[in-house]
Amino acid sequence: MEKNIIWDTLWIDVNLATFDDSQVPYGVIEDAAIAVQGDKIAWIGSQSDLKAPYTDLAHEVHSGNHGWIMPGFIDCHTHLIYAGNRSQEFELRLQGATYEALAEAGGGIRSTVLATRAMDEKTLFEQSAKRLKVLLSEGVTTIEIKSGYGLALESEEKMLRIARRLGEQFPVNVRTSFLGAHALPDEFLNAPDAYIPWLCDVLLPYLHEHHLVDAVDASCEHIAFSFEEVKQIFSKAKSLGLPVKLHADQLSDSKGALLAAEFQAFSADHLEYISEDSLKAMSNSGTVAVLLPASFYYLRETHVPPINLFRQYKIPIAIGSDSNPGTAPTLSLLTTLNMACILFRLTPEEVLRGVTVHAAKALGLQETHGTLTPGKIADFVLWDIERPAELTYWIGYNPVVHIVKSGKIVTPV
Ligand SMILES: [Zn+2]
Numbered sequence: 001m002e003k004n005i006i007w008d009t010l011w012i013d014v015n016l017a018t019f020d021d022s023q024v025p026y027g028v029i030e031d032a033a034i035a036v037q038g039d040k041i042a043w044i045g046s047q048s049d050l051k052a053p054y055t056d057l058a059h060e061v062h063s064g065n066h067g068w069i070m071p072g073f074i075d076c077h078t079h080l081i082y083a084g085n086r087s088q089e090f091e092l093r094l095q096g097a098t099y100e101a102l103a104e105a106g107g108g109i110r111s112t113v114l115a116t117r118a119m120d121e122k123t124l125f126e127q128s129a130k131r132l133k134v135l136l137s138e139g140v141t142t143i144e145i146k147s148g149y150g151l152a153l154e155s156e157e158k159m160l161r162i163a164r165r166l167g168e169q170f171p172v173n174v175r176t177s178f179l180g181a182h183a184l185p186d187e188f189l190n191a192p193d194a195y196i197p198w199l200c201d202v203l204l205p206y207l208h209e210h211h212l213v214d215a216v217d218a219s220c221e222h223i224a225f226s227f228e229e230v231k232q233i234f235s236k237a238k239s240l241g242l243p244v245k246l247h248a249d250q251l252s253d254s255k256g257a258l259l260a261a262e263f264q265a266f267s268a269d270h271l272e273y274i275s276e277d278s279l280k281a282m283s284n285s286g287t288v289a290v291l292l293p294a295s296f297y298y299l300r301e302t303h304v305p306p307i308n309l310f311r312q313y314k315i316p317i318a319i320g321s322d323s324n325p326g327t328a329p330t331l332s333l334l335t336t337l338n339m340a341c342i343l344f345r346l347t348p349e350e351v352l353r354g355v356t357v358h359a360a361k362a363l364g365l366q367e368t369h370g371t372l373t374p375g376k377i378a379d380f381v382l383w384d385i386e387r388p389a390e391l392t393y394w395i396g397y398n399p400v401v402h403i404v405k406s407g408k409i410v411t412p413v
Contacts, residue, residue, distance in 0.1 A: 072141025077320025148179030
């Protein structure tokens with residue numbers, strides 16, 4: 001009898017955590033199968049609904065050995081591209097060095113800016129690629145990468161060009177964020193009021209013109225940029241048709257989340273000190289709350305974001321690694337998930353939704369990514385685990401079996 005092949009690939013003997021809208025926890029379908037056609041999910045459902053023999057249904061049939069398939073992880077907040085690291089600063093701090101001593105030893109974000117500016121594009125690409133591979137090995141299939149260690153035209157362009165190339169050369173969907181308002185560059189120390197106008201009139205339009213910017217980010221904090229300055233940046237971004245997002249309310253209530261909501265930002269990130277007024281505004285604007293437990297841990301913060309209020313106002317919570325050399329030198333999203341449970345008391349389902357469906361929304365990708373849904377891009381991971389919560393339970397254990405990017409197996413990355 002002639003075979004009636006309908007799909008490219010079929011995965012059988014799996015359990016699915018779809019994270020769709022169904023009321024079932026994790027959107028679970030046990031004893032399931034998932035089919036891929038081209039780069040998209042073509043079908044999901046109970047394996048018993050498929051007509052045997054399965055080998056007749058697809059060109060390739062894989063058994064998942066009763067593991068779990070979930071959407072590929074989306075790391076929606078990283079500063080992955082930088083030169084050098086700050087382990088010396090880390091060591092000095094643990095030897096009791098004062099802030100002044102660290103500044104003298106060239107510490108802080110300034111040191112990363114100097115190192116990143118000085119490094120040639122090829123070396124910076126290679127160093128960043130090394131880090132990216134580690135993140136990808138834990139099931140990340142989409143990543144957001146920020147600029148912000150250049151703070152000058154050439155070096156910001158260099159960072160964003162590297163981000164684009166990483167997305168071309170590795171099996172990962174890269175979304176770039178322009179973070180020119182990360183810190184004040186040295187050149188503007190004597191004229192701080194001139195930096196934001198230059199950023200709005202010269203830097204951002206140039207990078208946008210070269211198709212390097214998917215979203216515009218800023219840091220709204222008393223030690224970074226003011227509410228009014230961020231407003232100018234956001235207005236410029238809107239006039240260019242670019243979505244915005246914001247580092248907000250990390251160290252104090254700077255009303256950053258309120259501003260983010262006003263501009264219908266994709267996300268407001270950190271939010272340890274967010275006020276209830278800002279929360280209400282976020283719930284009306286659909287802005288995602290991106291929580292970053294790794295930097296909370298690293299800074300030994302004690303002021304936990306108001307998780308119960310996020311729940312009460314039904315604000316979607318996403319989790320990012322915040323991978324960066326100063327406050328979150330981590331390359332493990334799995335470890336970050338555990339931190340979110342332990343430090344913020346989020347549930348395993350909340351944190352897993354935070355790196356799938358809600359992280360997709362935080363990047364404006366909710367129509368195409370973040371859930372196992374027919375028609376969406378076939379980015380998913382097969383895990384050797386007994387239940388979904390296991391991914392948030394271990395520290396230092398990576399149960400990845402296979403990573404599928406746009407329908408194709410890409411393991412090992
Ligand atoms: Zn950040």
